[in-house]
Amino acid sequence: MAYWLLKTEPDTFSIDDLAKNSTTEIWDGIRNYQARNIIRDQISKGDIALIYHSSCKDVGIVGLAKITSAGYPCPHQFDPESDYFDPKSTVDAPRWFVMDVAFLSKFDTLIPLKALKSAKPLNEMALIRQGRLSVQPVTEIEYDFIMSNLT
DNA sequence: GCCAACGTTGGC
């Protein structure tokens, strides 16, 4: 089982929105090739995702979700009516991928970015080093550190 | 294939 960090802007789709849906939700709108490759090649059903709120007042990790599918082609990319339509994408060669996620838990208090930055064992996280990747891997060591020291 | 210009992300 692998661990991931998924960024979302709470003004658009927050962990509370995810929690409202008792079953499963499509995680769409990823239009970045690095993130696309991760979804297409590495995401597996049963993986765990840390949900991160970005571009808002309180940025940080807010809870957990379960990945409930492997990566599969984003259905909206073929729909001219959709905001996610991509004319260069075909069914034979889909350009964009999505996965399904389901709410697991919301932390009582969010883990602020500041706390993640000041934790030495997390120095190598893409979140800290690169900053601009909306789907990123989290090692088991990082996950365990976060869950046992920062929640 | 290089690289400048431009657009987007995202913290502050």
Add this chain to the structure above:
DNA sequence: GCCAACGTTGGC
């Protein structure tokens, strides 16, 4: 709203 970091586009 500012700005740094990074990705994408397009001329050559």
